[in-house]
Amino acid sequence: MKVIICGAGQVGWQIARHLSGELNDVTVVDNNPDLVRRATDTLDVQGIAGFASYPDVLDRAGARDADMIIAATYSDEVNMVTCQVAHSVFAINRKIARLRSQSYLDAIYSDLYRRDHLPIDVVISPEREVAAAAMQRLSAPAAFDTETFMGGKAQLLGIKLDDDCPIVNTPLRQLTDLFSTLRVIVVGVRREGTLFAPESSDQLFVGDECYVFTHVDDLARTMEVFGKTQKKQERVVIVGGGNVGLTVAETLERRTNRIRAKVIEKSRKCAERAAEALERTIVLNGDGLDSGLLAEAGIARADAMLAVTDDDKTNMLTAVRAKAEGCPMAIALINDPTLVPLMVPLGIDAYINPRATTVSSILRHIRHGRVREVYSIGDAEAEVIEAVVLSTSPMAGQKLRDIDFPEGVLVGAVMKGEDVVRPTGALKIEEGDVVAIFAMADDVPEVERLMQVSIDFF
Structure with missing residues (x-):
């Protein structure tokens, strides 16, 4: 996929890092030559110094055969004009813009972004994303990180293990036996600064930062099992x-x-x-x-x-x-x-x-397959991808134990119809199921293959 990213600041650089790491053809555009140089020196991307909204600059960036443009400069107006030029002059199919001003985001003006007005396919608001993240933190105050999945029925929690955690030094496979009715899966562990996807024989130790998938109905009990008390926020x-x-x-x-x-x-x-x-x-x-x-x-x-x-x-x-x-x-x-x-x-x-939060929001609209949610963990070290299983997916019709997942990939939750179930080896994945998958950054392309990647999605 050929992508043009306008704006080489923190968000633009991070998106370029994700996409170039997955062997996409990425060009970064920014009017600051130093930021462009930083991107080209540290990432496998091309760089163009110039104003993103100028047609000749976009032309030099390869807009004539680009599949997508992401406008994430510091100016709302530049982002909007960039999408307009990308549509009117170069007929780029997919256009994403980051807009900060609340006036542009008011629901009563949503018609503004139709194709016959300002042709922006996806509008990302950093302030709204951050406010939503703040509400997530308040909902699980004992967790250092949290995000909802499966339409609000499942939750990813980041929990640091203290001395009084009752499951310290317990192999993960035993957690299933000890808490057979608890719908919870440990999908990631950060130990001494290194994030990894644990195996069933791994134990948890004091100081570990665990990423845990749980059903929202089991949230309070999950926190209790991991040694945390939930206090009502008033x-x-x-x-x-x-x-x-x-x-x-x-x-x-x-x-x-x-x-x-x-x-x-x-x-x-x-x-x-x-x-x-x-x-x-x-x-x-x-x-x-x-x-x-x-x-x-x-x-x-x-x-x-x-x-x-x-x-x-x-x-x-x-x-x-x-x-x-x-x-x-x-x-x-x-x-x-x-x-x-x-x-x-x-x-x-x-x-x-x-x-x-902004990177996660943008990735949600970039990922191939029927992706419904993407959450970036740490410094782009891993992603949690929620997607619908298509009939053409290699996963469809197979039991989880028979699917050839890479080592750095774990399934955190599966939704069949309206029910979220704990993933077990014997669970059969069928067309239409929704799966939430934790994947280390290097394994994301393989997860996309399992989701049956196709440019036709766009």
Whole structure:
């Protein structure tokens, strides 16, 4: 597949890394020559320096025979015009644009993106993706990572094992015998910084970071088995009232189980905008690092604190201060991946990586086969792919034990009709089943083959 990626920042580079690693023909376009050079030096991609919305630049990038264009520059308007030029001049079939401004995303203006207006096939909103990720973190506060699959019926959890975990030093195959009714599968383990797909004979040790698939009905029991206690979230303090913080607060207001939220925003203009948009949420204007203001927001009585300003260091320091003031759960928004190793030493419970959430969202619309969901794990080390099994798939009609999966691939869940079942060796995969597969990055192409890759899907 020939793909043009416009924008060589963090998201564009990461998408290029994924696609070029799977032997796609990738060209990166950016008006910053240094970013283009970084991409061409570190990845197997071609690079063009220039403005992505210019027809001659796209022509040099190979737009005349491209299958897809991904517009992920820092400018919404450039991304929109790029898709328009790709459609009108070069007839590129698949166009994905990243749009940040909430005005462009309002549902009442959705007709704007029709083919006869602005021909964008998929619109990605980083702020909405990040807000959704924040809500996921709040739903499972004892997990450091979480994502839902199977239409909300299955959940991927990242759980760090502590000393009091009851299943430490237990071979994974014994977990099935010990908890026969529990629909849970350990699909990935990070040990001493290295992520791998475990075998049934592997044991879990203190300090391991496990990625676990579970049925949502078994969520509380799964956390208990892994030594974690779930506390009901009733009071939340949000530091940062920009697009992300505002979206989270609005989502909390719409929930049926009432959660009392307070927002702290440094900018008076943003604070006033948030106060006008929110009905039941108290908005405080001031610095989230101010201990007096945190006390006024009730941080000591809060069940969780979300730091979602546009500054990583502010988010980290606010989270540390909130913990010091007695808040049991602190979540920080972190754009710079090099800061992530500081989370544990600083005592920050969980983080949200906007790049990873945006990359996952874009990959969902790139993957071949009947892909319904893609979630990128770690620094693009692995992916969880949810897809419908087609009649032409090599998996169709076979039992799981007979399917030739690579070593770095594990099936986390299978949905037959409306029922999510635990995958066992004797389970027969049939056409129309939905499978969620954990795959190390090097094994993703083989998973796509099993899903019967075909460019005809586009």
